[in-house]
Amino acid sequence: MDDLAPTPRSDGTDAEYRVLARKYRPATFEDLVGQEPMVQTLRNAFETGRIAQAWMLTGVRGVGKTTTARILARGLNYEIPGEIDRPTVHLDKPGVHCEAIMNGRHVDVIEMDAASHTGIDDIREITEAARYRPASARYKVYIIDEVHMLSKSAFNGLLKTLEEPPEHVKFIFATTEIRKVPVTVLSRCQRFDLRRIDADDIVGLLRRIAQSEAMAVSDEALALIARAGEGSARDSLSLLDQAMAHGAGTHGETEIGAETVRAMLGLADRARVIDLFTHLMKGDAAAAMAEFKAQYAVGADPVVVLSDLAEFTHLVTRLKIVPQAGEEASVTETERLRGRELADKLSLRLLSRSWQILLKGIAEVQAAPKPNLAADMVLVRLAYAADLPDPEEALKLLREGKASDLAAALPANPGAPTGGGSPQAHSPDQAPAQSAPAAVDAASPPAAPQASAAPEADPAPRRFQALAGGGGNGGASATAPYPAPRLVPQPEPVVALGSLADCAELARKKSDLHLLFMIEHQMRLVNFVPGRIEFQPTEKADPDLAGKLGRMLTEWTGMRWIVSVSRSQGRPTLHEERTANRHQLLSDAKSEPTVAALLSVFPGAKVVDVRIQEAEDMTPPLDMAPDETETDPDM
Incomplete structure (x- = not known):
């Protein structure tokens, strides 16, 4: 689309304004943006004469499904008297039928909206009319948009004609819900998945159209529009149309800047989003809440703010792994410079955890009755979790006897400002030496006598007790703020458990059948010591199995259990194990001489169960006399 030109009007005038999405609608295969694989396939098919009888075009809204169908119909019926008289993808000059086809008014190119023509009667009209040859064009082409909305009977009525259509009939289907189209229809079509258009391609398209319209639009504004368009050319052009009406005066006199687009879309300032992200990565919850409050006061949507934070987290992660990602046209200069700076200082562990918290937080804010309050809590959670080690890493440090390293990795007060420095990849040597004891003293009520006698040199075990136990995925929660607890001695257990089977029996006694099922069917035991269980979950294990088991065992036994x-x-x-033991018992029973003899005497007999009874519980044989059963054992 280097020589971009508006699609000509059918009446030859340009007096009435047309929206950009219609004015610059592609008219040739070369004009299609971002669909090169499909264009190459069609080019080869047309040049070799291997033209299909039906095509299925699928993709998200605004990627060009209906436009592609019209261009395909134009190529099938392309004709220039004395020059070209065969189907082609090279549509350099307007042909005899081109204008009527592109304007949707050609008698032999029938466009039908399946959303309003869903029944078998509409399909019956198509199958009846398909028998007759086209009036003037080479092919009679049926374009059915949103084909997934046809009824079951309509699909069935179309199958025969679709499988063996007359030589002069072609079908082109378009849909955004390809999974709702029956397989019997898909198998009769060539399928093309139209891809989302890359942000770089959309920025280039918007820039060329803005130049054609003699409108000055900044690159940052174009990048914002392309990002908001989410891979849809039509959505992006509609936003550009709106931006031109919103922010520009006369042609070329006023540049449409990023601030205009942000105000139009209700977006927060990108630089302020990065400031908010920086406060969160420092663990400065107070500054983060103040910045969010300021953005909310000027009209920023809480969901949009969190979405922008998640998007910037993804960008920083990409910059850390693929530094070249910052050269994309959709990335602004501010994002590129500050994103690279943050990528050098933040760890992948922290970025991954931040992404998970934001992803869950966006859903919480969307469902909350007061989104701004819910967003505040998400930001607090994210700030407090910025310095926490992963549960697995914390357990590893404890097992290796590196409690001092764990104490250094845990912040004394994650919500306090850190002095305005840049966020660092939180390593143990950056924590103040006295931070852990200070946190315990400040956050604890007056200490009990037992706590006062505890050593102060290694506070990591008691800090970790607040981190572990409860919560899913290993009994540790790395995403929630935690207090610094007092050192409280563990009480003696009310119920002693020595194996996983004991845990299952305890769940049976407590009538918790759901937990009993999970223990017996979903836990592959790795290690069991009183107070700690390590297990490998099965494929269908409940994601909260570790957390629920840890909570219930702690409640039932009176001592803390860590399940990871x-x-x-x-x-x-x-x-x-029970199933394997049962199979072994059945195998042993079948090989027992008496049982083997019975099985040989009674063909088809099977051993279906084996019951083992202790000697004192065994009943006497049926043929034993009553007086023999009551014999005095002393006789």
């Missing part, structure tokens, strides 16, 4: 997920291979589940 391990990556090591565990032993078979209790259910699998």
Whole structure:
């Protein structure tokens, strides 16, 4: 689309204004942006004469499905008297039928909206009319948009004609819901998945159209529009149309800048979003809440703010892994410079955790009755979690006897400002030496006598007790703020448990059948010591199994239990062990001489169960006399 020109009007005038999405609608295959694989396939098919009888075009809204269908119909019926008289993809000059086809008014190119023509009667009209040859064009082309909305009977009525259409009939279907189209229809079509258009391609398209319209639009504004368009050319052109009406005066005199687009879309200032992100990565919850309040006061949507934070988190992560990602046209200069600076200082662990918190927080804010309050809580959670080590890493440090390293990794007060420095990849050597004890003293009520006798040199175990136990995925929560607790001695357990089978039996006694099922069917035990269980979950295990088991065992036994997920291979589940033992018992029973003899005497007989009874519980044989059963054992 280097020589971009508006699509000509059918009446030859240009007096009435047309929106940009219609004015610059592609008219040739070369004009299609971002669909090169499909264009190459069609070019080869037309040049070799291997033209299909039906095509299925699918993709998100605004990527050009209907436009592609019209261009395809134009190529099928392309004709210039004395020059070209065959289907082609090279549509350099307007042909005999081109204008009527592109304007949707050609008698032999029938466009039907399946949303309003869903029944079998509409399809019956198509199948009846398909028998007759086209009036003037080479092919009679049926374009059915949103084909997934046809009824089941309509699809069935179309199958026969679609499978063996007359030589002069072609079908082109378009849909945004390809999964709703029956397989019987898909198997009769050539399918083309129209891709979302890359942001760079959309920026280039918008720039060329703005130049054609003699409007000055900044590159940052174009990048914002392309990002808001989400891969849709039509959406992006509609936003550009709106921006031109919103922010520009006369042609070329006023540049449409990023501020105009932000005000139009209700977006927060990108630089302020980055400032908010920086406060959060420092763990400065107070500054983050103040910045969000200021953005909310000027009209920023809480969901949009969190979405922008998530998008910037993704950008920083990409810049850390692929530094060249900053050269994309959709990335502004501010994002590029500050994103690279943050990518050098933040760890992948922190970025990944931030992404998870934001992803969950966006859904919470969308469902909250007061989104601004919910967004505040998400930001607090994110700031407090910025310095926390992963549960697995914390357990590893404790097992290796590196409690001092764990104490250094845990912040004394994650919500306090850190002095305005740049965020760092939180390493142990950056924590103040006295931060952990200070946090314990400040946050604790008057200490009990037992706590006063505790050593102050290694506070990591008691800090970790607040971090571990409860919560899913290993019994540790790395995303929630935590207080610094007092050192409280563990009480003696009310119920002593020595194996996973004991845990299952305790759940049975407590009538918690759901937990009993999970213990027996979903846990492959790796290690069991009183107070700590490590297991490998099965594929269908409940994601909150570790957290629920830890909470219930702590409640039932009177002592703290830490239940964690391990990556090591565990032993078979209790259910699998019982099943294996039962199979072994059945095999042993079948090989027992008496049973084997019975099985040979009664063909088709099977051993279906084996019951083992203790000697004192065994009943006497049926043929034993009553007086023999009551014999005095002393005789």
